[in-house]
Structure formats: structure tokens, C-alpha cells
Amino acid sequence: MKHRAVKEKLMFYLEDSLSAKEKQEIAKHLSHCNECQQLLESLRKDLALLNFEKYTENDPYFYTRLKARMEVPAQPVARRLWQPALFGTLLVLAISLGTVVGKQFSVEQGADDGLTSELVPFDGLQEEPIEQFLLTFE
Incomplete structure (x- = not known):
């Protein structure tokens, strides 16, 4: 039997699903x-590991706990309605409150006007658009 054919049939050899003639050849x-x-x-080590992992012990009290959780009644409807309403009200x-506090501590508008009037002469965009400047630049 060829080497490649044996490699392909090794798994079947381990599972004992080959004919007697093929087993002898392998x-x-x-x-x-x-x-x-x-x-x-x-392959034997891998199969042993898979078989070990396949059969895990179940928790003996799993179904008891599951049944107890299923028997507990769901949350009352009133509580499910109050939570979003309370959250919305608090929001x-x-x-x-943030708006009111923010207005009290805001900077007065008049104090800022002097600074902007000083910077206006340096604003070259109002005099000439950037597109026109780039097209006429030599």
C-alpha cells in the first residue's frame, strides 16, 4: 500500500472500520x-484528548437550580414601568440644572467684543477668498 493511502486511512484504522485485508496492509x-x-x-493522543473532553460531568444540582429560577415570578409590571420613567425624569x-448653572457662570458678552474688534483687520479671508488667491498666485 502506498504511503499516501496509508496516511489517509490511519484514522479509519484507529476507529477499526477497515476490512481485515486493509488492516493487515496498514x-x-x-x-x-x-x-x-x-x-x-x-492521532491516538488527539482522540484520547477529544474523548476525555467529550464526557464532562454535569453539575448534579443544575436542574434543581434551573427549576427554582423558573418558579420565581417575573418582576411586577409596575416596577418595569417606573424605572424608565424615573430615569427620564432624572435626565x-x-x-x-446644568443649563441654569451654566447660565450663571457664563462669561458676559460685552467683555469679548474688544478682542474680536482687534482681530478683524487681520482677517484676510473677508478681503479676498482663498480660491481667488490661489488662482492668481504666481
């Missing part, structure tokens, strides 16, 4: 091929 090939022997051992109150 066993004969394994007796002299170290690479296939290593592959077979690797509106916080925004309005």
Missing part, C-alpha cells in the same frame, strides 16, 4: 515506516 506498512508510526501516535432634571 499494519505491515506501520512496521517499517517511522513517519506513519508517529502520525498514528499523534431632564439634570439637563435643566
Whole structure:
């Protein structure tokens, strides 16, 4: 049997799902091929790990706890309605309070006018648009 064919059938060899003739041919090939022997051992370790992970013990009290949780009544409707209403009210109150406090501490408008009037002569965009400047630039 060819080396490649043996590699493809090693998993079936481990699962014992080959005919007797194929098992003999693979066993004969394994007796002299170290690479296939290593592959077979690797497959055995992988299958052992998978079988170990497949059968995990269940928590014996899982179904008891699940049943107890299912028997507990759901939250009353009144509580489910009050929570969003309370949250909305608090949000509106916080925004309005922030607006009132912000107005008290805002800077007066008149004090800022002197600064802007000083900067106006340096504003070149009002005199000439940037597009026109770039088109006429040499």
C-alpha cells in the first residue's frame, strides 16, 4: 500500500472500520515506516484528548437550580414601568440644572467684543477668498 493511502486511512484504522485485508496492509506498512508510526501516535493522543473532553460531568444540582429560577415570578409590571420613567425624569432634571448653572457662570458678552474688534483687520479671508488667491498666485 502506498504511503499516501496509508496516511489517509490511519484514522479509519484507529476507529477499526477497515476490512481485515486493509488492516493487515496498514499494519505491515506501520512496521517499517517511522513517519506513519508517529502520525498514528499523534492521532491516538488527539482522540484520547477529544474523548476525555467529550464526557464532562454535569453539575448534579443544575436542574434543581434551573427549576427554582423558573418558579420565581417575573418582576411586577409596575416596577418595569417606573424605572424608565424615573430615569427620564432624572435626565431632564439634570439637563435643566446644568443649563441654569451654566447660565450663571457664563462669561458676559460685552467683555469679548474688544478682542474680536482687534482681530478683524487681520482677517484676510473677508478681503479676498482663498480660491481667488490661489488662482492668481504666481
